[in-house]
Amino acid sequence: MSEFTFLFRGSDPTAQSPEEMQKSMQKWLAWFKELGEKGHIKYPGHPLERTGKVVRGKQKSVHDGPFAEAKDIVNGFTLIEARDLAQAAEISKGCPIFDVGGSVEVRPIRVLDM
């Protein structure tokens, strides 16, 4: 088994009714539950705040940010176990984020050759 991170980009639209938001959340919970039962979740991960600081350059200047477009902002991550990259990508297809125009970036965790 290899390890992967899922980086979730693009947040849920805010102009949703309470009922729609609850349904959206229940979809996420169902997806996570399914992944967990199949043994794919290494670590459930965390949601990220939308804003923070970006530190940049030799001067190490500190900026508010990231000022990416909403659809490009990473708003959470999860560690996944899968056979290979192809399977990890396949697993990501069940993510409810696609219903609201978001994306999942699947990145293998680099294995250190000792």
Place this chain on the structure above:
Amino acid sequence: MEPGDHLFRREAGRMVATLTRVFGVHNLALAEDVVQDAFCRALEVWKFRGVPDNPSAWLLATAKNRAFDVLRRQRTARTFAPELGRLLDSEWTFVPAVEELFTANAIKDDLLRMMFSCCQPRLAEEAQVALILNILCGFSVNEIASAFVSSHAAIEKRITRAKKLLAASKRLFDVAAPAEFAARLPAVHRALYLLFNEGYHGASAETTVRAELCHEAMRLASLLLEHPLGATPATYALSALMCLNAARLPARVNAAGDLTSLFDQDRSLWDGKLATEGIRLLELAATGTELSEYHIEAAIASVHARAARADETDWAAIISLYDTLMSVQPSPVVALNRAIAVAQHEGPERGLDAIGAIENRDRLASYPFYPAALGELELRGGRYNTARKHFGAALALARSPMEQRFLEQRVGACERGDPPQPAILEPATHLKREMRT
């Protein structure tokens, strides 16, 4: 959290009501933003971390913390609840004041305060109902429009206007003043009654949506019962009426999605627990001297609930109750209901006579149940052609695909010359005012 549980919806009402109390009614929009924000946070955190043990408390705590942030940042620039007044001047006083407002009992009062504020006389009844659904029941404009079979634009306009009016009022309704409470209570009853009827008789084809409207009305009515000033005989009667009618909901639409008349319903599907609760509430309503229309309607519903089979219905009792209702609240629709009961008790010809004697029958002109009742009684008298004409007229007035299918079947029965079978739909007791568009 169960899939059928409308946690977010329910909590939306509690949070908006409480935050509006903290921020003041003129900051209703701010309160709604904070609630939206709390849901966003819940969505983001819970999907990674799972639903907390007490999701309601989590949401409420999040809303409260956001309220503290807002007060800290904006209390010098913005005016908040006039009721809080100088308490907001320092962190020493506003923190305990807001904590106090977020306790369970305070929240119950906040819901009532908001409910009474929504029922202000300057708002049309349909605007009051839409506002209650939006603010207290957490229904979005889209969800209300679909439940009322109205356009999004029409509902949005109605709600925006109503909110503007609400936000322009100086403060929320004071539920601690007995005289004002008693004066506003009938309007609140009426709004909850209309909300329930929209679910029970309304035009939405989706049974789940309609059942939700009924349940929301029942939930809000039970809040009234929990308040010492709200637990009046009329409130008990209204709650009884809702329980007794809601008990029949599971049988109103059959497996094929078609409306089923009171006579054809599979009564084993009726919710016995709700019916028993309705009868218990009706007994509690029988105190004092007040006899509201809700008392009489609940009593009529209880006669149906007590009949194990349609032909065991005590029609004489129902006719006499309609006579009483006519003396309390005369209307052509009540008279039509009475005429149907007369037809059940004394035969179709006597029923037709009773319909013929209804005053102001012209007010029933756009009401599909009126020609449908005529058609049914003519059909029972064996006059198929006349019956067919009446059902045709009713069909032209049908307000939902369900009503349409029902009436098409009746037209078909006339054309085939089927032997008459009692199939009168259960009409609403009050004509719903057509929703303005």
